[in-house]
Amino acid sequence: MNHPHAHHQGHTDCSEVLHRIYEYLDGELEAADVARIATHLAECQPCLAQHDLDSAVREVVRRACVEPPAPVALRLSIMTQITTFRVERDL
Numbered sequence: 001m002n003h004p005h006a007h008h009q010g011h012t013d014c015s016e017v018l019h020r021i022y023e024y025l026d027g028e029l030e031a032a033d034v035a036r037i038a039t040h041l042a043e044c045q046p047c048l049a050q051h052d053l054d055s056a057v058r059e060v061v062r063r064a065c066v067e068p069p070a071p072v073a074l075r076l077s078i079m080t081q082i083t084t085f086r087v088e089r090d091l
């Protein structure tokens with residue numbers, strides 16, 4: 001008995017893509033899975049939008065983990081310059 005919504009061979013549905021998007025972004029999937037998801041993203045706008053969003057989040061997290069926060073001295077220097085600029089403009 002054929003299920004009317006049976007998946008075609010090689011078809012990747014949205015739920016699988018969304019479940020595996022982080023593994024995909026982290027490069028933890030096998031080449032065959034990467035290819036299937038890449039193919040799906042090329043054809044599915046909602047999944048691509050989610051991919052772009054997750055990718056952006058990943059990038060922010062990665063930077064926050066790798067880069068040290070701006071040194072206090074640098075922040076003070078920037079704040080001083082901004083304050084000086086405002087004062088001079090107001091004179």
Ligand SMILES: [Zn+2]
Pocket residue numbers: 013014015017040044046047
């Ligand atoms: Zn999709």
